[in-house]
Every structure is written in structure tokens, then in C-alpha cells.
Amino acid sequence: MFWNKRNKEIIFVHFDKCSGCENCIKACRHHVFTMVKVNDEKRAVANCTDRCSQCGKCIISCRRRAIELVTQMNY
Numbered sequence: 114m115f116w117n118k119r120n121k122e123i124i125f126v127h128f129d130k131c132s133g134c135e136n137c138i139k140a141c142r143h144h145v146f147t148m149v150k151v152n153d154e155k156r157a158v159a160n161c162t163d164r165c166s167q168c169g170k171c172i173i174s175c176r177r178r179a180i181e182l183v184t185q186m187n188y
């Protein structure tokens with residue numbers, strides 16, 4: 114993969130795997146996540162990724178393995 118200095122890793126939630134348990138909300142001291150309702154079911158969204166310290170606690174807390182660090186490409 115072409116590596117650009119401006120590329121960075123950000124937290125991403127796989128919507129289809131999320132059960133809405135809120136473990137990630139409790140694990141993240143930087144308040145990166147928020148809960149949304151989709152078809153009357155709760156889902157987590159990482160909507161403040163600029164605050165993320167990449168501590169990995171949310172990834173460990175998620176039993177559904179719905180959270181991962183992904184590389185954001187900036188050109």
C-alpha cells in the first residue's frame with residue numbers, strides 16, 4: 114500500500130456486527146463513541162475519532178469484534 118504521511122489509523126465500528134451493548138462507550142474515556150438508533154436497534158458509531166488516543170480499550174471491550182483500527186487514506 115502506498116503510504117502517505119497524512120494517512121492515519123482511526124477507530125471504525127462495523128455496524129453489522131454491533132449489538133448495541135455499549136461496552137465501548139463505557140471503555141472509552143475520550144468519549145469517541147455515540148449510540149444511534151437504526152430500525153429501532155441501538156448501534157455504536159465512532160464519530161469523534163480526533164479524540165482517540167489509540168489505547169485499544171474499546172477493541173478489547175467489544176465481544177462482537179465490531180471495532181477495529183483502520184487506515185484512513187488522505188491524498
Ligand code: SF4
Pocket residue numbers: 126130131132133134135136137138156157174175176177178179180
Ligand atoms: S462494544 Fe461492540 S457490540 Fe457493544 S456497542 Fe460497542 S461496537 Fe457495538
Ligand code: SF4
Pocket residue numbers: 124140141142143144145146164165166167168169170171172
Ligand atoms: S482506542 Fe481508546 S481512545 Fe480510541 S476510541 Fe478506543 S477506547 Fe477510545
